[in-house]
Amino acid sequence: MTSAEEEGPRALFAGASHRWVRMLPWGVAFVLCVALLPTTIVVLTADYGLNGGVAAALAVAQAAPLLLAVVRPLLAWYVVFAADVAGALALLAVGFPERLLWPFPPTGIVGYVGLCLALGLRERRRTLVLVWLATAGANVALGFAAPHGFGARELLLTILGGVALLLGGVLRERSEAQRRLAEQETISEAERGRRTLLEERARIARELHDVVAHHMSVITVQANTAEYRLERLPPDVREEFTSIAGTARESLGEMRRLLGVLRNEETHGELVPQPGLAQIGQLVEATARARGPVEFTPCDIDAEVPETVGLSAYRIVQEALANVVRHAPGAHTRVSLSVAEPDQGGGALLTVLVVNGPPPAPPAAPLEASGTGHGLVGMRERVRLVGGTLDVGPLPDGGFRVAARLPLIEKDPT
Template identity: 85%
Template sequence: MTSAEEKPPRALLAGASRRWVRLLPWGVAFVLCVALLPTTIQVLTADYGLNGAVASALAVAQSAPLLLAVVRPLQAWCVIFAADVAGALALLTVDFEERLLWPFPPMGIVGYIGLCLALGLRESRRTLVLVWLATAGANVGLGFVSPHGTSAESVLLTILGGVALLLAGALRERYEAQRRLAEQETISEAERGRRTLLEERARIARELHDVVAHHMSVITVQADTAEYRLDGLPPHVREEFTSIAATARESLVEMRRLLGVLRNEEAHGELAPQPGLTRIGQLVEATARAGMPVEFTPCDADVPEAVGLSAYRIVQEALANVVRHAPGAPTQVSVSESASQDGARLTVLVVNGPPPEPPAAPLEEGGTGHGLVGMRERVRLVGGTLDAGPLPDGGFRVAARIPLNGKDST
């Protein structure tokens, strides 16, 4: 039984996407085994004059492990290499013609080349070099006892085996390089998405800081001026207002420190008042002046500043996406307040149709990905939901539902 830490060996090319590629090593090994086993017996007995039992044993030892090579090529090499050397020594006991190959007959060379291909696809460079050195060493050692003298044909296995190891090793390393590159691209894409999300959250936090800071400033002013605006306050009540004002001022200082962490040198316009529902009409008018047919249904509801800011940014980003990806498309923008069992909610709807004609080229090359990410983050932070996606006619729809009572109304 294998331990929990050990993984069963995978077959060669098991990670291929196509089924026929995964089955290819098994098919090649099976064909070689079926073809070489009887051929080896026939050649060793008929041509070389080797005993039938010995020839059969050598044929099985040299051919059957080719099936094992699909899963464990190094172990299969150990068996076949020993069988090839044993076969060369066994041939020294018989008198065969000089024209016949020795120390390794043609069938052994064919099987060994297939084995080297399997080794190259699985093992490291160091292992492949050691395998080739062992092959060359066996060739050289057997050359000293050659019955007919040394010849160029006697080193055929060393040459062909080395070529097979080199080619298969190069293919394996190329595949590994491509796999690592694909993994790195996947990691980079995930990191880009994570960075985009963090940048958008930081930008939203900077904007929400101004909203919260405004409320804290109002609290501070009201607490500081309470004793002048209200007559006859008891001393302990005045002390309470003074404590409230001091606490609010400390909170403002801490928030400014937090904002200093969130701000960066590239952020501009941070001191400008944050837009809300009343500014959406100006945004739509500016888009219409740029040549976009936009219809706007306004809403004059009194909503929290954070909700108004989120609604404005959602409309702003949605209109920007229409300009980028569907210039000239008719667009409808509506902001409405509705009531339900869970309370009131604000609905922001931006729907555009297909563009009159496909743009010749995109207005932007490779967007930053902030659009939908930013909209979803804004809606999530105020407890709402966002529904965005293409329409059957080729248009696009963005619908945000933001609760006005602090919880999702969906």
């Protein structure tokens, strides 16, 4: 028999969250030890007629190890089992009445059953089976020396011990199953979050492909037509433009293959041109017609807005409005775009602000069952992509605020 705890002694229920649960095994073991120690001495001497010194030694050997059972139940079982067998043999030397239990007195059965429960809560199934077989074997072997005959009641220790071992084992396996389930749920939640992030990044990459492909197409056309648009080009310059056009065409081919890896059977609708700042007003109007009310404050931008910034701004507004429809249907919403003047050492920032109030009572039914992306995960990825900042959070009145600041000059995100 080998213990299930190879890393060192650890008390029963030591991992419980409540202190009273951790102390429960110690309390039960202490009560059993204090109650059984004097009771065993009295029963063995007064009822069975055993010598007082021998009775005291057996009582200590049978009751004191119950405290050890909280930490080392298998080691305690070796001591108690040996003491119980020794006590049964010692009782053969005295003449006790036939009405009394033998080979194991009632006090010994109570302590042994408590010990078996501790064993079931700690040890593996194989160890529990071996413990029960040893108990049954000793019980039957002693029965051949029974002074007053051997019947069903003499097997009481084997029966009750087996029930306690079974009960403890079931409770232990159920606790382990719950612990493994909790661990799997934690792992699954982390994997779901990771998958959501990867899916959103792939979605953004598919959208940005169209933006980059447009620029590469322009480079290809300009390089191919340079010799027709520009007069008297030197041969080496003409060859350079031809090389640039060839490289651009190869890059477009590689990007198409990359897009084939990123796309799947569910992305057929993403072949349309990607939206930008100019389409935000249409998006707000469509949302207002469907649910309303939504206020929109546009801004005039003199400088050319990078396509990635415009696409990110559109998607942020789209996801924010979708969240309003799902979580606060009918709430008054305000969408605004503004440009902050460049600060010292920095560039101009496009501020995208979506603020909604609390939903009316009673809340209306949601317009959408699912969003366009993955909520805040997608917003953060888009803002990080262009090197901006994102500030989201609830408002004191029960509403919600989404504020994104996107640089109008593209920079490498950190």
